[in-house]
Amino acid sequence: MIALFAGSLLSVTLGVALVQSSLLLLITAATLDPPAGLGAAERMEFSDNVTAAVAMLGVILGIATFLAGFIISSTFAFTVAQRRRDFALLRLVGAGRGQVRMRLLREAVVLGGLGAAIGVPAGLVVMAAQAALMRRMGFVPAGFAGEWRPWILAVSFGTGIALSLAGAMVAAHRAARVLPLEALRETGAAARVMTATRWIAGLIFLGGALALIIVAPVGGPGGGAAMAMNVPMPAAIAAAALSPLIVPLLGRLLPTGSGVIGALARANLWDARRRSASVAAPLIVLVGLVVGTAAAGASFTDAGIGELQRQTRADLVVTATGPVGPAIAAVPGVASASTELSVPATVDVGDESFSVSALVVDPAAYARAHSVELAGLRGHAVAAGPGGEVPAKGSVRLALPDLDLGAVPVVASVPATISGGANLLLPPGLVPDRLLAAAPAQSFVTLAPGASAGTVRAALARIGTVATAGDWLRADATARSEVNNKIMVSVMGIGALYALIGVVNSIVIGAAARRREFAAARVGGLTRSQVLRAALVESSAVTVAGILLGGLAAAGALIAAARTTSAVTGTTTVTMPWTLIGAVCAVALLVTGTTSLITSWSATRPAPILLLAARE
Template identity: 55%
Template sequence: MLSLSWAGFRERWTLFIGATVTVALGVGLVQSSLLLLISAATLAPPDGASPIARMRFATATEASVALIAVTLGFAALLAVFIISSTFAFAVEQRRRDLALLRLAGASRGHVRQLLLGEAVLLGAVGTVAGVPAGLALMAAQSWLLQRLGFVPDGFAGQWRGWILFVSAGTGIGLAVMGVLLAARRAARVRPLEALRDSGDTIRVMTIGRWSFGLLFAAGAAALIGLSPVGGAVGGQAMAMNVSVCAAIAFTLLGPALVPAVSRLLPSRAVGVLGELAGADLRDDVRRSASTAAPLIVLTGLLLGQAVASTSFAEAGRQEHRRDTVADLVVETTGPIGDRIASVPGVRSASTEAEVPVALTTGSGELRYTRLTSAVVIDPAGYRLAHPGSGDGLGALAGSAVARGPGADGFAAGDTVGVRVGDTDLGSLPVVAEVPSAIGGGATLLIPEDVLPAELLADAPVRTFVSVTEGTAPEQVAASLTGSGAEVLTQEEWLARDSAVSSATSTGVLVVVMGLGSLYALIGVVNSVVIGAATRRREFAAARAVGFTRGQVVRTALLESVHVTTAGLVLGGIAAAGTLVAALATTSAVTGDAIAAVPWPLVAAVVAGAFLITGVTTVATSLSATHGRLVELLGARE
């Protein structure tokens, strides 16, 4: 049976090339992300670094590992759905061949074995092409991570020999999973119905698709409902996953939803060709759904994550503006709060020194240590600069800590272990907590007399300064600038902080979704190419009844517009689910419903989708209609 699979692969290579490309790129993305993940996790700190410098390095490494892990997850998710969609479409285009095999005496088991054999061959070929592609992708991802500041200069993914076995398992596994359900469905089709294009062959929406599609849709709705009660951390996580569940749901339900959305488009406005394009779309719903699927995933995930990122960043900026009271912000290395307070015209100065800490929470089997950040403060000054922090900080004194605005997993009344560099502060009681912030922040607030002064010597320090009534902030700023410190007005500090947050959020989005988005677009191109390659006889029949070649191409282009619009609409609805969850979360945490839509990115996605599908459709349609009409009518699909 494997030899028959190989013969079919060689004969119908134009049909399988798209599936092979998707497998190769899927293998490359997973291989690259996995190697980078391991390389980042095993990265050693610079020689001679101080204990606190090593802790900061480890904190940054953990952040980069988490980022690459998310990238790996998205790469695997995209690979599974795009490859399965491509394979299902490719198998559907061969239903006549499979029906002839059944009529010739092949059993259902033989058909399944044939398709699974082809999947193994495709997976092997895809792996061979995917391994070198993964090396190129790893170099690109390494450069991107360095350029955006997530890893130190000189970082590069390290090759591991065992990755070849992982890549082979990934390629063959993805190919087999992609064809498994399609093979089972193809084996159950009755041969005569397949030859007549009737019966089960046109029933695309199975009970399984309905069940899983509705399940994921219910999951998206549940996440929207739960995000307001998840707090600042949990609410953001749930909101960002809404678009993931919704995109998966719409992909599974695509054969039912894509034609439904297309019916809403004004097909008659463009004449007979528009009506014919709409009819073609609804006639072959599998082809339409397979083309729309990568667009739904791309639009839903990319715009969903972008909406969440920009919305929470904007909420954090407004939160900073509302909860911070200062005329000037002074940024230095090492605490200089006493010197600032002695400057004429300064009414109050709240100094906050950021230090990395190893925080231990829980007890027994639930005891857990993680690297995080703490801020060393003067409790009285902190309450003046942040009046929304509450009166509980009055109890923060001596060997005790407070729960910070970015904390989770513990609360006032608990006891936590704290270590800064090589200095172990032991178990400290949590005597107070400040409200959680949507923009995050320090996990712990530590009184300034708890840590030795030498541990703060090279710590980044921010001092919020309020001037006395009747004193011009500019005069105080001039005095402070003379001491070598960087002095900003509150508005300047807010603008810079917002720009840094936005740049970080954009960088995360680019790292996580950048190459995955290109992969999804390639999946769209593959679906269009496969669809056009199997329509040579259909196009020839249209020309035989009076259509010109140009009219056939324009009809295919209008059909592409319908499918692209449906994919973008469904993906946009998935992203809108995240927007609704972001509104609910920011309202619950900050009191104000805040959302921000990155319209330039939306416009780029829409324009890029129409451009790519349009150009690909025109090129493949011209190729499919090239040649003598008699030969095309006798072409084998």
């Protein structure tokens, strides 16, 4: 009984800690003021970085809340299922359904309050770790740390109690409805694991995942990618809801050996479907979220590389600073060059104001280098760039560092690309020379027929860093994917750890109720070593089944990514992060196997006759 309550308490504590940490960091980042002494351009860059950090922390908070609710509800449901015989005895001695239900809800309130009390100080430790990770990855400035807010106490206690009540409510209702004799004999409703609630939840979330997969291709580069990355959440919930039906079937199809150990493991997989599903559920979420998000992100990155390679017409790319276009054009052997100077900007569209990336370009040269049309881009006007976000028609209010350009008409637009890019294209003369003197510049150079590439490169090297167009595109994609990988680590790292702890928690709770089962097996002739091996085989089979179902949820994101890349770029792109997949599978098997061995070894330490003779 102690292990059951401890497991529920642990899940609430970690959930409160993770939600509290994410919320405090989000509020701190949203209210962060730029350091004194920054210039206008530095302030805009600081604002861009803070906006990105706030967006990332918002995603982390959403995933933390989702995981907390999912893990807590799964743990409470499993804990209540493990105590069904106790509730049956209470019903037999006169307790009513309402009394059983209220007892469970009171326990949930107590556990929620205790979990929050422990989770508040634990959340400070988690917050320090999250802030250090974000500083290390460059998402926030040095010295950034989450700030304590007194009102977070009310939020944390409210979160703990609310999640505990939500997790216990359905389980309490079901426990109160089961007839006492059915619970004691484990027949009728007590033996039914696929309840109406599970069927409804599983089918609803499965429908949501399918809807995202279907709609993603019409969402464009930004919307399609966002929908594809969100597919694993409803898909994982659907798979977890249906897992009591699927996990035992998958487990029995896996090779577990033909001897007595394999037979015992297969029998346990079928008879203990609640336990198997409880262990598999966090694994499904872990694999679905981590692998699905990573696979979709890698697919979009590779699709962006291919798209840029098809659209870019250049032999060399020169990276320099300032308006180097005339100097590059004067180099012998250069047929044409599109020099693009990057400047930070702020755009107001209606009531919305946001930071954008802007490029100062020569319209004709840019059109040749990138296979687009920019007719009409001159004077006091702008064009919507490949990064999207800016409307293709109408006007915007544009502000540069120390310069407000007021309302500027949008006279042209280029198609949004899946790899993103600048949000605005500005014509020459719109931006003062003083703002361009230190602006980063990329020049896409086309060589004249018969020109010596080596000679031209040597001359261009005196102006800036020179690379072939293919090498530059790959390096740029690597830099972009590095940022995406850092974001994924920040978003998924702590959540994945929480899911793994949920797996360990379920195994520990399940093992606490198996002491008599292990003792009966040993009295029946099995040695302690055979019992431990049977438990390990069973755990491994459940883990593989959970990984397969999680992989199915991840496949939904990959299908959505494939459909979206095909619709946007004309080429279907699918990239599998095999290294990550292998690492996730290995960690899952290692964690579940080690936990199963430790808990089984502890449960088989007493002499079996003592356990069978005990009342509890």
